Amino acid sequence: MKKFEHYSIIKQLLRWTILVFPIAILTGSAIALFLWLLNQAIHYRFGHQWLLFLLPAAGIVIYFLYRLFGKNSEKGNNLIIDEIREHGEGIPKRMAPLILLTTIITHLFGGSAGREGTAVQIGGSIAAMFGRWFRLNESDTRVMLTAGIAAGFGAVFGTPLTGAIFALEVLAIGSIRYNALFPALMASIIADITVAAWGIHHTAYHIDIIPHQIYFMSDLLPVDLLLIIKVIVAAIAFGLASFIFSGMVHEIKVILGKVIPIKWLIPVAGGMIIIGLTYINGNQDYLSLGVDPQYPGAITIPSAFHAGGADTWSWLWKTIYTTTTLASGFKGGEVTPLFYIGATLGNTLSQLLNAPVSLFAALGFIAVFAGATNTPLACTFMGIELFGGEYALLFAIACFTAYLFSGHSGIYSAQTIIVPKF
Amino acid sequence: MKKFEHYSIIKQLLRWTILVFPIAILTGSAIALFLWLLNQAIHYRFGHQWLLFLLPAAGIVIYFLYRLFGKNSEKGNNLIIDEIREHGEGIPKRMAPLILLTTIITHLFGGSAGREGTAVQIGGSIAAMFGRWFRLNESDTRVMLTAGIAAGFGAVFGTPLTGAIFALEVLAIGSIRYNALFPALMASIIADITVAAWGIHHTAYHIDIIPHQIYFMSDLLPVDLLLIIKVIVAAIAFGLASFIFSGMVHEIKVILGKVIPIKWLIPVAGGMIIIGLTYINGNQDYLSLGVDPQYPGAITIPSAFHAGGADTWSWLWKTIYTTTTLASGFKGGEVTPLFYIGATLGNTLSQLLNAPVSLFAALGFIAVFAGATNTPLACTFMGIELFGGEYALLFAIACFTAYLFSGHSGIYSAQTIIVPKF
Structure with missing residues (x-):
């Protein structure tokens, strides 16, 4: 590596920081809205337990929402993973609002589901949208989508490092490649900060202090x-x-x-x-x-x-x-x-x-x-x-x-x- | 995956635990001896500063030790990485005692060097020895060598998780593959326990509590x-x-x-x-x-x-x-x-x-x-x-x-x- 190549790395890092910035801010804001709405929906259902009886009807609404407006976005997370591996039919913009809306409907009426699919799809579809606007080539689009997954995942759980590693690791089984790591890390950090700046907090979990047990050679051994x-x-x-x-x-x-x-x-x-x-x-x-x-x-x-x-x-x-x-x-x-x-x-x-x-x-x-x-x-x-x-x-x-x-x-x-x- | 395949995974895990056990115990014991000798050598030099003047002569001794007895073990860590990638001339048993002895000589006379090369080579050469005794095939030998690196690295620094990840990650630039992870983790944990059981302690480092700084939106944002x-x-x-x-x-x-x-x-x-x-x-x-x-x-x-x-x-x-x-x-x-x-x-x-x-x-x-x-x-x-x-x-x-x-x-x-x- 020649000395001046270090300048080109700095240039690359700055370029990616700038590229992922709007994606991370927008994804973070969408996730903040999503988490707020989700919380409202869940607590509304707590007060109105009869909503559960409308779950079958809610299912029909979700079905027709995807049928009428969904294009290929029904494929969800798999579509994003597919697009990162090989450019196909593309990720539609509508994926983000659709998954947000249908997830809220699912939870409002008591369906047992999560939120990471929503987060990943919001991040991925926003990243795809900006990728098209920035006219990125295929390889850069892949990095962008990976950063979108990282932003969504990191923001929804408040775990930016996990978001970045998850985005790289979820693409394939049994190995991890480092190419998109810096953009992914930047995106998930910025998205996580954005969620916090909107005043949304995450659940805190605690491991109680574990009672010290006496076991074989416990004075000497570092682990039990x-x-x-x-x-x-x-x-x-x-x-x-x-x-x-x-x-x-x-x-x-x-x-x-x-x-x-x-x-x-x-x-x-x-x-x-x-x-x-x-x-x-x-x-x-x-x-x-x-x-x-x-x-x-x-x-x-x-x-x-x-x-x-x-x-x-x-x-x-x-x-x-x-x-x-x-x-x-x-x-x-x-x-x-x-x-x-x-x-x-x-x-x-x-x-x-x-x-x-x-x-x-x-x-x-x-x-x-x-x-x-x-x-x-x-x-x-x-x-x-x-x-x-x-x-x-x-x-x-x-x-x-x-x-x-x-x-x-x-x-x-x-x-x-x-x-x-x- | 069929249900009964889960039994074959358990069998594999038990097999590898048994296979790496002697390697980890022996590597851990060798590392314990090495750390003890190293400590003795370093403190002996502290009391006898004139030993530094013999450093050039010590260099000649090391040179001829490798010249006369070294075979291909001079290649050190690179030889082990090469052997994991592609089976070549093999790793000689003599690598372990030679690197242990020459590292102690280096430190006794004031050479500025480390200890992870020694640890990795001790682990690798012990793993290669057992690999030959167990008549493992090429692919199993690779896993065994990776476990040897993990055992050596984990034991010398008292960081078993790092040892296992290091052994997988050091093999190539820009990616990590999970195939040897379980054996590597077992080997480094057992080796680390072995070092501790010999009564050898590692240096403890501490990050002082960092003063809380007031920064932009610091009440809201999770990171600075x-x-x-x-x-x-x-x-x-x-x-x-x-x-x-x-x-x-x-x-x-x-x-x-x-x-x-x-x-x-x-x-x-x-x-x-x-x-x-x-x-x-x-x-x-x-x-x-x-x-x-x-x-x-x-x-x-x-x-x-x-x-x-x-x-x-x-x-x-x-x-x-x-x-x-x-x-x-x-x-x-x-x-x-x-x-x-x-x-x-x-x-x-x-x-x-x-x-x-x-x-x-x-x-x-x-x-x-x-x-x-x-x-x-x-x-x-x-x-x-x-x-x-x-x-x-x-x-x-x-x-x-x-x-x-x-x-x-x-x-x-x-x-x-x-x-x-x-």
């Missing part, structure tokens, strides 16, 4: 070997939960498609199943996002961090609710339900394994997500950004073990396999 | 934008320091080879330059490892974390000392000197940029190393493992920026470029 073994056992369960989740979304979609020939009736059926499940359960804990409690004592993600904060089978209920909701055409994404499934499963396993409950809830939170999206590195960073660096080693062990046990499919069918898992 | 800009500016300097370091090792080697036709005289010349530099300096601060202080007030890595703990040009002095030491044939590796260069440069830059000194020393510590070895992800984790997760985002920004500015060569010439930096 028994704890590591427990983490690996739990992580195998987390990986299997991801595997079940991904498989069920796929299977339920196939079955509904076969049983119900009229397409707009599929979300009606999905909505009715959710209503039926809620009657069986007797409570609305597994509806919607699962972050804020509907009533004191409800099972939520934060409650799962404490002993008694989840039922033994909460993770399975949430799996059934969410896979039914998403497979029948409702919108929002999978990640927050995966957090819920992981945290509640971690809660259950901590009792079986006699392990610290908040630590295992945190491990489940990140590991089920790592398995289902095939992004173990991003999830390790998410653990560090959300819960602190003290348990970084355990986060990595849990995420990579769950990743190995989640199978090759995952929730994003557009991912290509670069390095097989086994 | 001005601080991020300062980090990027500093990281460009860290990257350039890596670039200068890698270039100088190469150039000095070429020049010495041209000027001095008799090969065994090259380390003599190198040793005499180090003696001359020490006279010019008037102190022995830049000799050897630079971790423990030779006298109260000496400039060391820990001292660089405090205001006044490094001179303005300490980083340049250490660069000259270390590149001369290594280019003339002494042994030990580059990483601890790179920590030293980074921490002292961070100390200097913190004054120029009016930034927190301990934070910028920590950033330099990891970022100069990230640039010189092209392992930004491993170095981000190293920052988290050594200094805590609170500044994970800044660690990542610093490591990836330095990585972009360090050029394509780095200190390991065997690295192949998968994704160019610009």
Whole structure:
């Protein structure tokens, strides 16, 4: 490398900082609006529980919104991953408002879904729009789209480093390439700052101080070997939960498609199943996002961090609710339900394994997500950004073990396999 | 994926845990011995400063040790990287004892070098030995060697997660593949535990609590934008320091080879330059490892974390000392000197940029190393493992920026470029 090449790197970095700036600001602002609306919708439903009965009708509305205005944006996250790999039909501008609107509808009427799909699609479609305006070539457009994913993901969860790594890691299974890292990092930082500047706050999770246990040679050894073994056992369960989740979304979609020939009736059926499940359960804990409690004592993600904060089978209920909701055409994404499934499963396993409950809830939170999206590195960073660096080693062990046990499919069918898992 | 395939993954994981177990235990024990001997050698030299005058003679001994017994092990870390990429002439067993002995000699007589080269070569050569005993096929041998690197690196610095990521990331520039991750993680954890079980402790570094600064919208924004800009500016300097370091090792080697036709005289010349530099300096601060202080007030890595703990040009002095030491044939590796260069440069830059000194020393510590070895992800984790997760985002920004500015060569010439930096 010649000396003056350093100037060209600086030029590149400045160029990308300028290019991603408007995308990150706009994505961050859209995410702030989305998070605010989402919060309004969720709390409105808490006060008006009958809204759940309109879920089947809401499903029809979402179906026809996509049918009439959607073009190819129904493909969602997979479309963005596809476009980064190989330029195809392009990402339409309408993707952003459509996914925002339909996600709010899903949550207002009690569908069990997430918000990362919405965030990624808002970021991706804004990035695609600016890419066309800036007349970028194909390779620069890919970097731009990656930055859009990073901005959306980093902003929606308040985790900029995770957003950037997720955007690079989600594109393929088994490897990560560094080419778009600087633009992605810039975009997610700026988008995260934008959300905060709008006054929107993220949920704070805490791992309680874990009681110091006396174990074999504990004065000498830096880690608790028994704890590591427990983490690996739990992580195998987390990986299997991801595997079940991904498989069920796929299977339920196939079955509904076969049983119900009229397409707009599929979300009606999905909505009715959710209503039926809620009657069986007797409570609305597994509806919607699962972050804020509907009533004191409800099972939520934060409650799962404490002993008694989840039922033994909460993770399975949430799996059934969410896979039914998403497979029948409702919108929002999978990640927050995966957090819920992981945290509640971690809660259950901590009792079986006699392990610290908040630590295992945190491990489940990140590991089920790592398995289902095939992004173990991003999830390790998410653990560090959300819960602190003290348990970084355990986060990595849990995420990579769950990743190995989640199978090759995952929730994003557009991912290509670069390095097989086994 | 069929259901029963999960059993085969468990089988694979158990198989690898068993395979890496003896390697990790043996590597960890060898590293414990090495760290103990190194500490003895360094403190013996502190009490016997005249040993420095024997550095040229020590260089001759090292030269002939490799000439007579070395076979191809002189190639060091590059040989291991080469063998993982493509099976060649093989890694000889003698590599481990030779590098251990010659590193101790280098430090006993005041050569400015590190210890990660030694650790990686001990791990790699032990892994190669067991690979032959177990009659592993080529692809399994590669995984085994990667686990050997992880064990050595994780054990010598007490950072198991970093060790595993480093072993995967160091193999190529611009990408990381996940295939050997589980064995590497197991190996580095077990090796780290082994070192601790032998009663060997690692240096603890601390980032002081950083005074809360009032900045633009500081109540609302999650990060300090001005601080991020300062980090990027500093990281460009860290990257350039890596670039200068890698270039100088190469150039000095070429020049010495041209000027001095008799090969065994090259380390003599190198040793005499180090003696001359020490006279010019008037102190022995830049000799050897630079971790423990030779006298109260000496400039060391820990001292660089405090205001006044490094001179303005300490980083340049250490660069000259270390590149001369290594280019003339002494042994030990580059990483601890790179920590030293980074921490002292961070100390200097913190004054120029009016930034927190301990934070910028920590950033330099990891970022100069990230640039010189092209392992930004491993170095981000190293920052988290050594200094805590609170500044994970800044660690990542610093490591990836330095990585972009360090050029394509780095200190390991065997690295192949998968994704160019610009």
